[in-house]
Every structure is written in structure tokens, then in C-alpha cells.
Amino acid sequence: MDMDLVSRSGWGARAFRTPAGATPYGRARLGVKVHYLGTAYSDRPHDGCPGYVRSLQAQHMDGNGWSDIAYSFVVCTHGTVYEGRGLERRNAANGNTSLNDAHYAVCALLGASGLTEPPDAQLHGMRDAIEHCRGEGPAGDEIARHADGFATACPGPALTSWVRAGAPRPSGGGSGGSGGSTTHTVRAGETLSGIATAYPGVTWQQIAQANRIPAPYTIHPGQRLTIPAQRSAPVSHEPFPGASFFRVGTDSPIITRMGRRLVEEGCSHYRVGPGPRWSEADRRSYAAWQRKLGFTGADADGIPGRTSWDRLRVPRG
Structure with missing residues (x-):
């Protein structure tokens, strides 16, 4: 995770x-x-x-x-x-x-x-x-x-x-409409391109420009970034079901929709499918997605975590 x-x-x-x-x-x-x-x-x-x-x-x-x-x-x-x-x-x-x-x-x-x-x-x-x-x-x-x-x-x-309040995650991680700007706190392993995927309608170049980040576009954990106003409201996506959901034997259409998104992102390790039952192919495909976002080592083990899941934007059924 x-x-x-x-x-x-x-x-x-x-x-x-x-x-x-x-x-x-x-x-x-x-x-x-x-x-x-x-x-x-x-x-x-x-x-x-x-x-x-x-x-x-x-x-x-x-x-x-x-x-x-x-x-x-x-x-x-x-x-x-x-x-x-x-x-x-x-x-x-x-x-x-x-x-x-x-x-x-x-x-x-x-x-x-x-x-x-x-x-x-x-x-x-x-x-x-x-x-x-x-x-x-x-x-x-x-x-x-x-x-x-x-x-x-x-x-x-x-x-x-x-x-x-239920110990919620802070708002702003991909939420918000097309009105004003929002802020994003950088977490370990994040890149500007990865952050941009959480904000539909905003490019990483726009984020860099809004925060006056010069080449080579280095950011660090804890840094607060201004995210420019989005051009379109985000689509409703499947909320993170928790890491324990992704275990051998889990059978759900969520996993099928997740797999289709991984294929769209060029992270497929499927020979057949994707299907509704969690498999090694799902894990390997998701690990490829985590690596695409910049995660390494144990953070790219193929078990979904909240940050990578929110960026994948799996559509609701």
C-alpha cells in the first residue's frame, strides 16, 4: 500500500x-x-x-x-x-x-x-x-x-x-468545482504530473507556473501548492474501499472497473480480462500504476492505497 x-x-x-x-x-x-x-x-x-x-x-x-x-x-x-x-x-x-x-x-x-x-x-x-x-x-x-x-x-x-468529525481526509485532494483555486500538500513520492491527475482540467505545467516552480520542477513533502481553478468539475468516482478489500478471493465489479482504468493508463499485465476477482494480474497491473505515479519499493507493492486510488479515478458502477 x-x-x-x-x-x-x-x-x-x-x-x-x-x-x-x-x-x-x-x-x-x-x-x-x-x-x-x-x-x-x-x-x-x-x-x-x-x-x-x-x-x-x-x-x-x-x-x-x-x-x-x-x-x-x-x-x-x-x-x-x-x-x-x-x-x-x-x-x-x-x-x-x-x-x-x-x-x-x-x-x-x-x-x-x-x-x-x-x-x-x-x-x-x-x-x-x-x-x-x-x-x-x-x-x-x-x-x-x-x-x-x-x-x-x-x-x-x-x-x-x-x-x-469521523477523522476525514482533508478536502482538496481532487475535490472542488470549477470555481476558485484550491491547495494541495505534497506527500512523499509525489510528482507534479502525478498531482495533476487528481485535478481534472489542470496540467502539471499550470501548477508549476502558479507556484513559480522552475525547471527541473522539484517539489518536497509538506510543500503547499496552489492548484489553479479547474476548467471542469470532477466526475463522481468510486471511493477507496480500503486496502483490506484487495485480497485473494475478493469478487467485485469494482475490480473489473479498476482493471479497465489500468488498461487505459497503459499499466496492463492482463492476459485475459480484467475480471471481477482480485488476481495476481491485478496486483502487477496496479504496481505498474503506482510506479507510474513515482512510488517505489514497498509503496509500489500493487496493493491500492488512498493516494494512488484517488488518482486512478475508477468510475462508479
Whole structure:
């Protein structure tokens, strides 16, 4: 799935202490609880985020005496998701053993002071982490606050409002009519040409011109782009059904329509079809689409993610 996920080794995590740090979940997870830091936080360039996650782990292990960083996943303001205790090991962030066992814990690098409003890229990353927990954990559909079931101000006013609204992805990622301009926050792996596919009627050259981006047209994660007014309203397309939908045995006309779009995009690895049942040919074709958008490695594994799906624009049935 095309999410920007950094493994523990990728951000330089210390080894967790045993036996407590190795405790597995004892029950099915009902969903995810959302957290923030609760202290002052200042935003930083993206290359400083792994170091902050390391300092957070050190605070939890050396200052609090815990066996590891408390959270299942941590999300920076640039939309990158850092693996904490991950999907298998019980978190230590929700308040007590029972609460920890019931939900994953996803923390935004967001403060009670300093930076208190999550950027769009961070909300996308939070949603990526939630969907990852649902699809791979697995976790149920609940999205709750740390404060739900435990006396705390966490996750603060901004994320409380977001959770109560259903934890939606920010608007503007391909939505909007033909009126005024909108904004787009660049995510890891995106290119101007890829971004333009999410905004019908707008070319990548127009986006570059609107933002005064010179050749070689370099953009970076977290950068906010002005998207010029679209010349036509977007067509209604199939909403992302979630990564867990795309598994062996899934049989749906959505997959047929997806395959037809992949053929139109020149990403076909089909010998026969496409058909309604998810297959290896579908996965290989979708991986070609992810690579066309600029994704690499695990982000081009052929399992649809929200960003690539929204850009493919699979028509509704």
C-alpha cells in the first residue's frame, strides 16, 4: 500500500526491553485511539523528524522507565508514519492494560502549545496509519480519542474535532468545482504530473507556473501548492474501499472497473480480462500504476492505497 511508512530500523529505534516490551495483544483490537504529545512542539524540517522520534523513545524508556516508545505508530507533520510498537506488540499509551489491549495508539507530532493545528499532510498520514491498522492489524472501525475512557486532555482540541468529525481526509485532494483555486500538500513520492491527475482540467505545467516552480520542477513533502481553478468539475468516482478489500478471493465489479482504468493508463499485465476477482494480474497491473505515479519499493507493492486510488479515478458502477 502506498503509504509513507518508516520501519523501526529506518528511524533508528533502540531495541525494546523484554519481557514487557514483547507483550502481544490479548484480544482483537476494536479500533484506534488518537493521541498528541501534550507538551510544546515546534515543527521542523522533515529530516529532523526521525531524530525527534528517537528522542521520544528515549524519554519513554529512560525518563518514564517504560520498555519502549508507548505508541503503535507516530505521524509527523509531513505525513510520514513511523512504526512504534507496531501491529503485534501491545501499546502502552491508552491509560491502562485493558485500554491498551483494546485499541492501537497512533500519535501525531502535535503539541499543546507551539504547533497545535495539524497540517493536511499530517491528517493524511494519521488516516494512512488508521487504515494500516484496520487492514493489517486487524483493527475494528472505532476511531476514538485517548480521552475516551481515560481522564486526559489528549489529543487536544484540534484532533478532538477531527475525531468527532469521523477523522476525514482533508478536502482538496481532487475535490472542488470549477470555481476558485484550491491547495494541495505534497506527500512523499509525489510528482507534479502525478498531482495533476487528481485535478481534472489542470496540467502539471499550470501548477508549476502558479507556484513559480522552475525547471527541473522539484517539489518536497509538506510543500503547499496552489492548484489553479479547474476548467471542469470532477466526475463522481468510486471511493477507496480500503486496502483490506484487495485480497485473494475478493469478487467485485469494482475490480473489473479498476482493471479497465489500468488498461487505459497503459499499466496492463492482463492476459485475459480484467475480471471481477482480485488476481495476481491485478496486483502487477496496479504496481505498474503506482510506479507510474513515482512510488517505489514497498509503496509500489500493487496493493491500492488512498493516494494512488484517488488518482486512478475508477468510475462508479
